[in-house]
Amino acid sequence: MRGFTQRCLLLKLLFINKGICCGCPSPKVAGHGCFGVRLMLDPKFVGEAMSVIAANTNVPVSVKCRIGVDDHDSYNELCDFIYKVSSLSPTRHFIIHSRKALLNGISPADNRRIPPLKYEFYYALLRDFPDLTFTINGGINSVVEANAALREGAHGVMVGRAAYHYPWQTLGHVDTAIYGAPSSGITRREILQRYQEYGDSVLGKDGNNRPNIREVAKPLLNLFYSEPGNGLWKRKADSAFMHCKTMKSFFEETLVAIPDSVLDAPIAGGVPSGREDLFANVHDFLPPQYQAREEEALYA
Template sequence: MMDWTDNHFRTLARIISKYAWLYTEMVVAETIVHQKDNSDRFLAFPAEQHPIVLQIGGSNVDNLSKATELATAYSYDEINLNCGCPSGRVAGHGCFGARLMLDPEFVGDAMSAIAASCSVPVSVKCRIGVDDHDSYEELCKFVDTIVSKSPTRHFIIHSRKALLNGISPAANRRIPPLKYEYYFGLLRDFPEVQFTLNGGVNFIDQVNVAMGQGAHGVMVGRAAYNNPWSTLGYVDSAVYGVKSDSLSRRQVLEKYQIYADSVLEKDTPHRPSVRQLVKPLLNMFHSEPGNGLWKREADAALRHCKTVKSFLEETLDALPDSVLDSQLSGDPPKWDGNFDNMETLLPPKYTAGTKDEFKLHACLAMST
């Protein structure tokens, strides 16, 4: 999520969850290439953020390849190509993001070049379609083409199509209907490929329900940003089955403050402001008593505080100790939906090639 999942938010996320895979905001390949002498600004991250995926965007194969090669020095765990962003700045003027779904041959070539420039897995994040190109068969042809032309074996599927004209990126996250049946159709028709479900996932219990129905993985985006404590806080125990650190919000803030003020102490050309470093914290008390008062005090404090420590000292009195010191316990809140009707909603089986032909494509791609 551009301007959201930056280094600072990812640091907060890693303090709360030790096991969730983190994704960078999309970084444009041309930016990485043209700013190669300043690459730390766009690519560096604390080692604690592993496992972490670099998401890149672009529509020039050479630049995508060069950007990937430059990124290898930073030891990302996976490289992901964004084929899902509907922003006019990206899909319109930039001619990449979701618009790339209209040219699967190009995406296959691009993924082949990206894979050849790194030694880690590669993946594609996409929608289920674009504008009127939204049939299940077209989605399958997109996946099949990329798999046949590259070693790509992981797709993150946002289960809405993208509308490139007339609506905003925000509207693109709610107006096109979710079609989870397309996602589950892909699981059925491409058993050799890993698919991660994305779109409309707001509860950790929903993650477990999806995986119980066969999902290989689930990506949670804005829900994790808008309510990091109650979303990410359950990931390690509820999803990975690992005992979490059971930190309180106060302890999370203390750890984050040490990180944030260490960043402020560095004399670098693009040192962030206190406001930028506090931004990821503003949803830590979502729906809790004192949240409104705390945000008002935060707005006032950000006008003069020079450190995150002083910001917290000045504002946390607005929140009850019961909110600051409580720990998450028990199971995550239940999701009142289900995926049980997917079997009846599944689209017709993809029949563009036999299973043996698909395996042949896969073998040929892996051998190149």
């Protein structure tokens, strides 16, 4: 009964999120038997769940996954997962974290760096499932690297922690570098002025004082990474979270820590990564083409 209850809870969460994350290796998630990356071991359930989710929403649904779990890490096993989920549901978009997960003995942080990246698995999926869309994820930390992946044929690129930890350096110039838009010359002060309007419009919107100041301001805390005043800004923010009720008052109390020269400096362009050839030879290592075994794949 415990497994049934867990799956009912999972389906309830999935209706909210319009998709499934089959990539989290945390013991708090995957350790419960039917969440996170363990779902990759039950693609039939994932496909059926995605079918139900898709039937109850009017937006596209997607699945985020790793390339394998523990010893279930062959390219054919990854393809079986993709084939089953896409055959049993309307799912046409997969976000692929291009390393497997190890469930026993290492932390979630180690799971983001110890299992080796196998970008060749991602590019082989593009070859073997031409009717699906795949976004690449894992180990891509700059716009330079994202552009390198796109040049090699990636449908899309997901940049995770780099965008959170270094938002100005990673995303400040993304419209120009990726999409070719004219440089806006926007400054961090201008961004914060716009964010203040947004933040004050959503604070306490649900009637229960949620979201609160801490939740709304949290995405901004690394905006001044490596800049003068960054440490003082964070200390002032921790204090302001305790009593500020508006984003306006939060900024008035905290931004005095940041010099005007930082606040008013325009976007200076990307920080070179030195890994422009990250994907240059990946096509030389593609695994053999996948041949779907339909009956076995769908009903196993």
